[in-house]
Amino acid sequence: MKYSEEVYTLAEAELNRRRQTAEQLAKSRRDDFAARYPELLTIEKTMRDAALEVLRTIGVDGTPPDIAALAEKNLQAQKDRAALLEKAGLPADYLDPPYTCKICKDTGFCGDSLCDCQRKLLRDLSIRSLACSPLLAVSTFDTFKLEYYSTVTDPAAGVSPRDMMHAIYDTMKEYAENFDSGAQSWFFCGGTGLGKTHLALAVLNRLTERGFGVYYSSVAALVKAYEDEHFGRAENTETEKLDKADLVILDDLGAEFRSAFSVSAVGEIVNDTMLKGIPLLVISGCSFGELEERYGQRLVSRLNGFEVANFIGEDVRQIKKGL
Ligand SMILES: [Zn+2]
Incomplete structure (x- = not known):
């Protein structure tokens, strides 16, 4: 299962390209959307605060945060965001980066092992590199x-x-x-x-x-x-x-x-x-x-x-x- 150094480098570059393209697209969609629907900023703040709250509580005195309540808060914010998108006539995943591989989010890895998308990429590239x-x-x-x-x-x-x-x-x-x-x-x-x-x-x-x-x-x-x-x-x-x-x-x-x-x-x-x-x-x-x-x-x-x-x-x- 070993490929040449060149093939691994090319695969990594391609995965980076896919991931950056998807994330840049998501970012520009989000900025445009936030300009038209400023409510999005409030919803995003709620999501960020919920996440921070979890970290802060753990970090300060070891008291376990009220995870259930925070999760509920986060879930509600997600619903609000989906409702906002629906109002604008857009799909619920419109603001998510459109990754080529939904499984590994174009990182090429699932945990410690290679994702199937990276395996396929390595195979395709090794054939191409034979030229x-x-x-x-x-x-x-x-x-x-x-x-x-x-x-x-x-x-x-x-x-x-x-x-x-x-x-x-x-x-x-x-x-x-x-x-x-x-x-x-x-x-x-x-x-x-x-x-x-x-x-x-x-x-x-x-x-x-x-x-x-x-x-x-x-x-x-x-x-x-x-x-x-x-x-x-x-x-x-x-x-x-x-x-x-x-x-x-x-x-x-x-x-x-x-x-x-x-x-x-x-x-x-x-x-x-x-x-x-x-x-x-x-x-x-x-x-x-x-x-x-x-x-x-x-x-x-x-x-x-x-x-x-x-x-x-x-x-x-x-x-x-x-x-
Ligand atoms: Zn993958």
Whole structure:
């Protein structure tokens, strides 16, 4: 249930904005109303006095105040106020701040625990902060279409792409439903347009719904960010986000610009994430042979320890266009 620092900060700012907007609106309504109906000031004074009386009596000599009488006084004042509002043709709660969440009054907390409105806000913001394209919203398990995969047996795999994809789909759906700390790492391999990113984002969406923090980035973008951090051009924000994630998804390994720096950065990122006990989901269009040639034996043997999902078939995007 942990999100990045950025997400918590954004949620707090949004709650503050909601609360201030509601309270400012209530204040300006009250001032306008009091100008038109000065009786309101007398009623408000009665309410304030009743509250003060309770405090004063307790504070001075410990004699318990006549709570019942004071409550009665306060209740009567509230009735008077409601009557005044009714006379003006306004609803009884017109002077109350119109909070977005009536339960926590936009504080985000109910007692010591997070209010549901803040939970939802954190989830929404964590998805938004990923900013990884409109693809995210449409890439769910529900929108994943097995019909695009052929039922003809693939000679190399010994099964049809549809059967293979069906098995991978079911496994990943179960993975997302049962995900917890200590979950397995995954390696998605296969050609382009076979639904690797779609299925990974479906996992992301489901985990986010379940309150987990998921880090998603293309390897190219992450290496670039890593480089900026390494050379002091940025704060360590990307690394921090990675550290706080419950699952790290790295897309398109092998498509990034190849340099000595990128090769060592990729090795380091995968290694560090694993050492911290954070499961990874690595996606690549390269074969193990190609990856070994590029990154060396060490990274490949790490990936070999992951569960492997081999995506087979024809480019689904081409098939979709033809339908
Ligand atoms: Zn709330």
